[in-house]
Amino acid sequence: MTGLGKVKSVAVYGIEAYVLEIEVYVTKGQLPSTVVIGLPDAAVKECRDRVKAALKNSGYKFPYKNITINLAPADRKKEGPSFELSIAMGLLIASNQIETAKINEYGIVGELALDGRVRKVNGCLSMAIKCKEAGLKGLILPADNAPEAAIVEGIDIIPVNTLSDTVSFLTNEFIITPFSLNLSDVFSDxxxxxxxxxxxxxxxxxxxxxxxxxxxxxxxxxxxxxxxxxxxxxxxxxxxxxxxxxxxxxxxxxxxxxxxxxxxxxxxxxxxxxxxxxxxxxxxxxxxxxxxxxxxxxxxxxxxxxxxxxxxxxxxxxxxxxxxxxxxxxxxxxxxxxxxxxxxxxxxxxxxxxxxxxxxxxxxxxxxxxxxxxxxxxxxxxxxxxxxxxxxxxxxNVQYKDLTSDATCESSEEIRAEVTKAREAQLKRFQGLKYSTNSRMSTKQIKKHCSLDSQAEELLHQAMTELNISARGYNKILKVGRTIADLDHSENVCIEHISEAVQYRNLDRDLWK
Ligand SMILES: Nc1ncnc2c1ncn2[C@@H]1O[C@H](COP(=O)(O)OP(=O)(O)O)[C@@H](O)[C@H]1O
Ligand SMILES: [Mg+2]
Ligand SMILES: [Zn+2]
CATH class of the missing domain: 3.40.50.300 (P-loop containing nucleotide triphosphate hydrolases)
Structure with missing residues (x-):
C-alpha cells in the first residue's frame, strides 16, 4: 500500500478559479502520520479527519502509513473543504486501492461528509470555466453544484453524490452521464x-x-x-x-x-x-x-x-x-x-x-x-x-385617487423599449471609450456633447442663481439633460431638457441648506 497519487482539483479565490495539483505520497514509516503541505493548520486537521471517516464509511481503508499530501501551487492560500474529495481519490490511488486511467482528464472538487456523501462547494461556475480553459475533459463535482457548472458549454460536468460514486465513475464501474442543460432555454426561462x-x-x-x-x-x-x-x-x-x-x-x-x-x-x-x-x-x-x-x-x-x-x-x-x-x-x-x-x-x-x-x-x-x-x-x-x-x-405619498384608479399605467416593457433606444444613442456617442453611458462623461465630454444654445444657457444660469444650485450640480444637470434629450431623440440638449433636468437637483436647493 505505498505509492503516489496525482489528482487535479480546482479552487476559487475571489471569483477567479485556478487549477491545483494534488500529490499524495504514501510511504512506509515507523509511526503513521499525515502531513499536508499547502493548507492552513486548522483546515488540515479537519480535512484529515473527514477524509479518513469518509473513506472508512465508504468501505475503503485509510492507510496507516506516512502520508504526505502536497497541494500545489504552494504560493496560493487555500481554503480547506473543497479539496477533500480529490485528496480522498489521491489516497485511494496512492495506496493502490483503485486504478484509473481517467484521473488526468478531470478536475475533482467536493467537500466530504463523514458518511462519504459529497457536499456542495462554492464557485463551481468559475471552476468549470477554468477546467475548460485548462483543456480538461470534465469536472467531477457535487451533484448540487451541477446546474451552475453546466452553464459552461464544451466540458463534461460529472455530478456525484458520494465518494463511492466518484470511484465507480473513475474506474468505469458505471457511467455517469454528464449533466447538461439547454443554455438558451434556461436563459429565456x-x-x-x-x-x-x-x-x-x-x-x-x-x-x-x-x-x-x-x-x-x-x-x-x-x-x-x-x-x-x-x-x-x-x-x-x-x-x-x-x-x-x-x-x-x-x-x-x-x-x-x-x-x-x-x-x-x-x-x-x-x-x-x-x-x-x-x-x-x-x-x-x-x-x-x-x-x-x-x-x-x-x-x-x-x-x-x-x-x-x-x-x-x-x-x-x-x-x-x-x-x-x-x-x-x-x-x-x-x-x-x-x-x-x-x-x-x-x-x-x-x-x-x-x-x-x-x-x-x-x-x-x-x-x-x-x-x-x-x-x-x-x-x-x-x-x-x-x-x-x-x-x-x-x-x-401616493394620492388616494391614483391608488384607487383603474387607469392602466405604462408597463415595464414599454418603458424598457424607450430606455434601450436612449442607450443605443449613447453607445454610438461613446464608441471606443471605456464607458457607454451619459452618467460617466468627463468634464471634457460634457463640453463636447452638452453644448447649449443661448436660450438653454440662460435658463440654466437663472436656475443656478435663483435656486442657488451648487457648482457641483451644474455638470450633473448637463449630463441628465443629455439623457433627457436622448430619450427625446434629440441631437441637441435644448431648453426643455435643461428645465426638466434642473428639477432633479432638490438637495442642492436652499430648502435643504
Ligand atoms: N404608488 C403606489 N401604488 C401602489 N401601491 C403602493 C404605492 N405606493 C405605496 N404602495 C403600497 O405601499 C407599500 C409600502 O410602500 P414602500 O415601497 O415600502 O414605501 P417606502 O419604501 O417609501 O417606505 C407598498 O408595498 C405598496 O403595497
Ligand atoms: Mg422602504
Ligand atoms: Zn420633519
Missing amino acids: SSHYDIDFMDVKGQEHVKRALTIAAAGNHNVLMIGPPGSGKTMLTQRLPTIMPGLTLEEAIETTAIYSSAGLLGQDNSLIATRPFRNPHHTISTAGLVGGGSFPRPGEISLAHHGVLFLDELPEYNRKTLEVLRQPLETDEITISRAMSSVMFPAEIMLVGAMNPCPCGYNTDPKKECHCSPRQIRNYISKISGPLLDRIDIHVEVP
Whole structure:
C-alpha cells in the first residue's frame, strides 16, 4: 500500500478559479502520520479527519502509513473543504486501492461528509470555466453544484453524490452521464421579472425620473416619507433597464456561485439583481471581505441595482468605501498575498426621509423639525457619495385617487423599449471609450456633447442663481439633460431638457441648506 497519487482539483479565490495539483505520497514509516503541505493548520486537521471517516464509511481503508499530501501551487492560500474529495481519490490511488486511467482528464472538487456523501462547494461556475480553459475533459463535482457548472458549454460536468460514486465513475464501474442543460432555454426561462412598473399607481414624475436614471445610468436619491413607495419603485427599476445579455448574466452568476448563493432552480441569474442591505451592514458586508474574500452586496448587485434605504442611517465610513467602485465598476480587496477583484457595475439608489420626522415635504402634515435638525440629518450622508448621485427625486405619498384608479399605467416593457433606444444613442456617442453611458462623461465630454444654445444657457444660469444650485450640480444637470434629450431623440440638449433636468437637483436647493 505505498505509492503516489496525482489528482487535479480546482479552487476559487475571489471569483477567479485556478487549477491545483494534488500529490499524495504514501510511504512506509515507523509511526503513521499525515502531513499536508499547502493548507492552513486548522483546515488540515479537519480535512484529515473527514477524509479518513469518509473513506472508512465508504468501505475503503485509510492507510496507516506516512502520508504526505502536497497541494500545489504552494504560493496560493487555500481554503480547506473543497479539496477533500480529490485528496480522498489521491489516497485511494496512492495506496493502490483503485486504478484509473481517467484521473488526468478531470478536475475533482467536493467537500466530504463523514458518511462519504459529497457536499456542495462554492464557485463551481468559475471552476468549470477554468477546467475548460485548462483543456480538461470534465469536472467531477457535487451533484448540487451541477446546474451552475453546466452553464459552461464544451466540458463534461460529472455530478456525484458520494465518494463511492466518484470511484465507480473513475474506474468505469458505471457511467455517469454528464449533466447538461439547454443554455438558451434556461436563459429565456429565467429572464422574466415577476413585478412590473404597472403595479405602481400614480407617481408619474418618479417613474419619469427612474426612466431617465435607467436611460443614462444615473445614480438616484429618493426623498420621501415612509410608505410613499420608494422601495416598491426601486425594486422595479431593474425591469426597465435594458435586458441582460447572456454574457452579463454569466458574469453575475459567477459572483453568486462564488458566494454559494445559487440554488438548484436558479442556476443562472438572468435578471438584473436588486439588493437592499440593511443600514446596519458592515463595510465587509457591503463591499466584500474576509480572509478568503467573499463578494459584498455591491458585487451581488453587479449589473443591477443597489438600494440603500434610509441612507443617513448608514455608517459614514461604510458609505465612503463605495466611492471607488462607483467610479471604476469594480472593487479591489487587498490581502497580504494577493488582491482580489470583484466586478461591481451597479446603479445606486439611495432613499431617505425629507427630514427626521418625515413630513417636511408633506402638504397635509406639519413638520416640526428645525432647519438645523434637517441640515444635520442631511449632512449625515457623505458628501463624496452625494457627489456620485445625479438625480434627486421627491416621492410624495401616493394620492388616494391614483391608488384607487383603474387607469392602466405604462408597463415595464414599454418603458424598457424607450430606455434601450436612449442607450443605443449613447453607445454610438461613446464608441471606443471605456464607458457607454451619459452618467460617466468627463468634464471634457460634457463640453463636447452638452453644448447649449443661448436660450438653454440662460435658463440654466437663472436656475443656478435663483435656486442657488451648487457648482457641483451644474455638470450633473448637463449630463441628465443629455439623457433627457436622448430619450427625446434629440441631437441637441435644448431648453426643455435643461428645465426638466434642473428639477432633479432638490438637495442642492436652499430648502435643504
Ligand atoms: N404608488 C403606489 N401604488 C401602489 N401601491 C403602493 C404605492 N405606493 C405605496 N404602495 C403600497 O405601499 C407599500 C409600502 O410602500 P414602500 O415601497 O415600502 O414605501 P417606502 O419604501 O417609501 O417606505 C407598498 O408595498 C405598496 O403595497
Ligand atoms: Mg422602504
Ligand atoms: Zn420633519
